[in-house]
Amino acid sequence: MSVTAPRGFEAAGVAAGLKATGKPDVAVVVNRGPLKTGAAVFTSNRAKANPILWSQQAIADGVVEAVVLNSGGANCFTGPFGFQTTHQTAERAAELLGVSAGDVLVCSTGLIGTGDEVFRAKVLAGTAEAIATLSADGGDDAAHAIMTTDTVAKTSTLAGDGWTIGGMAKGAGMLAPGLATMLVVLTTDAVLDAAQADAHLRAATRVSFDRLDSDGCMSTNDQVTLMASGASGVEPDPTAFRAALAEVCTSLAIQLQCDAEGASHDISIEVIHAASEDDAVEVGRSVARNNLFKAAVFGNDPNWGRVLAAIGTTGADFDPYAVDVSMNGVRVCSDGGPDRPRDEVDLTPRATHVLIDLKVGDASATVYTNDLTHDYVHENSAYAS
Amino acid sequence: MSVTAPRGFEAAGVAAGLKATGKPDVAVVVNRGPLKTGAAVFTSNRAKANPILWSQQAIADGVVEAVVLNSGGANCFTGPFGFQTTHQTAERAAELLGVSAGDVLVCSTGLIGTGDEVFRAKVLAGTAEAIATLSADGGDDAAHAIMTTDTVAKTSTLAGDGWTIGGMAKGAGMLAPGLATMLVVLTTDAVLDAAQADAHLRAATRVSFDRLDSDGCMSTNDQVTLMASGASGVEPDPTAFRAALAEVCTSLAIQLQCDAEGASHDISIEVIHAASEDDAVEVGRSVARNNLFKAAVFGNDPNWGRVLAAIGTTGADFDPYAVDVSMNGVRVCSDGGPDRPRDEVDLTPRATHVLIDLKVGDASATVYTNDLTHDYVHENSAYAS
Numbered sequence: 133m134s135v136t137a138p139r140g141f142e143a144a145g146v147a148a149g150l151k152a153t154g155k156p157d158v159a160v161v162v163n164r165g166p167l168k169t170g171a172a173v174f175t176s177n178r179a180k181a182n183p184i185l186w187s188q189q190a191i192a193d194g195v196v197e198a199v200v201l202n203s204g205g206a207n208c209f210t211g212p213f214g215f216q217t218t219h220q221t222a223e224r225a226a227e228l229l230g231v232s233a234g235d236v237l238v239c240s241t242g243l244i245g246t247g248d249e250v251f252r253a254k255v256l257a258g259t260a261e262a263i264a265t266l267s268a269d270g271g272d273d274a275a276h277a278i279m280t281t282d283t284v285a286k287t288s289t290l291a292g293d294g295w296t297i298g299g300m301a302k303g304a305g306m307l308a309p310g311l312a313t314m315l316v317v318l319t320t321d322a323v324l325d326a327a328q329a330d331a332h333l334r335a336a337t338r339v340s341f342d343r344l345d346s347d348g349c350m351s352t353n354d355q356v357t358l359m360a361s362g363a364s365g366v367e368p369d370p371t372a373f374r375a376a377l378a379e380v381c382t383s384l385a386i387q388l389q390c391d392a393e394g395a396s397h398d399i400s401i402e403v404i405h406a407a408s409e410d411d412a413v414e415v416g417r418s419v420a421r422n423n424l425f426k427a428a429v430f431g432n433d434p435n436w437g438r439v440l441a442a443i444g445t446t447g448a449d450f451d452p453y454a455v456d457v458s459m460n461g462v463r464v465c466s467d468g469g470p471d472r473p474r475d476e477v478d479l480t481p482r483a484t485h486v487l488i489d490l491k492v493g494d495a496s497a498t499v500y501t502n503d504l505t506h507d508y509v510h511e512n513s514a515y516a517s
Numbered sequence: 518m519s520v521t522a523p524r525g526f527e528a529a530g531v532a533a534g535l536k537a538t539g540k541p542d543v544a545v546v547v548n549r550g551p552l553k554t555g556a557a558v559f560t561s562n563r564a565k566a567n568p569i570l571w572s573q574q575a576i577a578d579g580v581v582e583a584v585v586l587n588s589g590g591a592n593c594f595t596g597p598f599g600f601q602t603t604h605q606t607a608e609r610a611a612e613l614l615g616v617s618a619g620d621v622l623v624c625s626t627g628l629i630g631t632g633d634e635v636f637r638a639k640v641l642a643g644t645a646e647a648i649a650t651l652s653a654d655g656g657d658d659a660a661h662a663i664m665t666t667d668t669v670a671k672t673s674t675l676a677g678d679g680w681t682i683g684g685m686a687k688g689a690g691m692l693a694p695g696l697a698t699m700l701v702v703l704t705t706d707a708v709l710d711a712a713q714a715d716a717h718l719r720a721a722t723r724v725s726f727d728r729l730d731s732d733g734c735m736s737t738n739d740q741v742t743l744m745a746s747g748a749s750g751v752e753p754d755p756t757a758f759r760a761a762l763a764e765v766c767t768s769l770a771i772q773l774q775c776d777a778e779g780a781s782h783d784i785s786i787e788v789i790h791a792a793s794e795d796d797a798v799e800v801g802r803s804v805a806r807n808n809l810f811k812a813a814v815f816g817n818d819p820n821w822g823r824v825l826a827a828i829g830t831t832g833a834d835f836d837p838y839a840v841d842v843s844m845n846g847v848r849v850c851s852d853g854g855p856d857r858p859r860d861e862v863d864l865t866p867r868a869t870h871v872l873i874d875l876k877v878g879d880a881s882a883t884v885y886t887n888d889l890t891h892d893y894v895h896e897n898s899a900y901a902s
Contacts, residue, residue: 177829177830178830178831178837179825179826179828179837180829208822209822209837209838209853209854209855210854210855211838211852211853243822244821244823245821245822245854347808347809348806348808349807349809349823349826350826351826352822352825352829421733422734423732423733423889424732427897428897428898430898431898433898435629436630437591437594437628437629437630437737438629438734440594440737441562441564441629441734441736443563443564444562444563444564444565444735444737445563452563452564452594453594453596465630467596468564468596469594469595469596469630470594470595470630504808504894505894506891506894506895508808508894509812509889509890509893512808512809512812512813512816512889513812513813513815513818
């Protein structure tokens, strides 16, 4: 059901010919209200795609009627023509839906530099076709239409106390968010105003998408949008709603991790006893971005020296000679020295857990990443084709 | 001739059994004077190996009599026992050379966590054996003894106006310096005092080793040492000497780049018209660390979108929509949009040139890196063996 699980939403996904495979590539998600509350977070990459530049303006008033998303082209670094394409996409959707273009967000994903006349024509036609087929059961179709190298559609739903949250996500590479990541649409029938939606969204993405770092590469097109229809008539308990939204976001983030291009291990790097949550995230992210560590995990090698070398490059508060490191439950390093023998560690399961005890304070965080594999190199050396 | 090219130096390299292959693994370089000037720069990784902790103390007085180097074990995260091993190595060398242990630097390279009783015994025996075979022709033997996954020994010499500089280096992985990189010993018979040696060394490494970033992974053991014997009796022109030292360091850095583990392309990322040299280096390094860009080069794919996406993550002064990018002489992106067709770019040569024009100021810098290949993943997933 994905984004159409909550009351008040319709969605569709259609094949507009942007993908050479002929698979669905344009999705539309519409909020039928009664509220039209919206919030969004965007990539912090300074090189922003045209749909990001558009959507940042459109979200300013906290009102979102619809989101149009396409795969098969990022419309990034395509100049003024590309921005006009995004603008025309919002206008076409607005005209057909009878709303203001300034309340239609646009998201694109695919190869950077793609956004010519043919691309524009297909996106505009696909937008119209998707709107013509909108349905309260269209959530799954929409989730499929935003896939690129994803092998499965990513959706999540959660039922709260009288309200529901639904979500869909795409992303399989260039997964290293700064603020937001990938294309994600979240919907809820809870009653929220724009300020509440914004605060809930930022809090939820901070502990979910922001802690996913598959390959250290930040995209130009990342966007996470939350729409609230208020159709349940229920004003949610703020703490419960925020926790539920974080849970949906974490579910989608983990689905992204598990489908990352070429990965053979899903690695959770849990940092405990840090001086601050920021320190814990910095340490976890540094390990997540260390190619030597990631290649070692691919080879089922519990190379804790590479973990410590990565921690050493951070500014976090810790004593390198007091740190403990465990891998899949075996403490291979204690107080910065060898502990249990490496061969006690079984790294053959896909799920890999690295526990880093900084022994400084009470804060903790988990960062999610993947290993560095032959398949990752292969898929990303041939992506442009 | 490497480090024994200048007058006043002797060196040796011997097989002490640290390497399973039986190849040479302990090197000693001795300064016979008359001056015993020394300077050194070290990894900025906060997780520092025992030889780094020792050598940082030993260099404080600006006097270096000798450097003992071993491959086959990093002696990092080996606790107080490992530090004692380094200390004993310096004492053994000092005793045999008739100098102070505080004037003997120690460098180690190999697997982190290696440094037990067997390691200690072999290093101490190898140090004695190397000192017994010291020779004014021993520079090449020393250069071979510090190799790990290097496929070739790296040496460089340069003759100045009455003085000579010699150098040797090792390093094939974990190549991302902070201040210094890898194990490097530089020698000169020029007349230098400690302050001059330190200033020249820092200036030379800043524009050479500091701009080599093969895989983004900073080592725990990096050290670059300069020794001056004064045996030429010539006080060099400071500007000429600094330029010559930078040339030797750049030659060694390029040799490291060309022998990087598993690489199939040597990539020079030249950033021009930056607001500052720091901006140029930051932009170059961000591209050098982008796995998607590096995988694309491996696949001979001129994916300029990934270059721009990497630049966008920096704090450098630039307008993403004004940047030009050329690859091997073909301008594939101008003003942040597509320019020449991708298929005009020939990325089959090993030497790859990426030119990034930020169009902001007058500063420039070149960062040296490699592509991300199947062989890199393979070699680094099996390194512990």
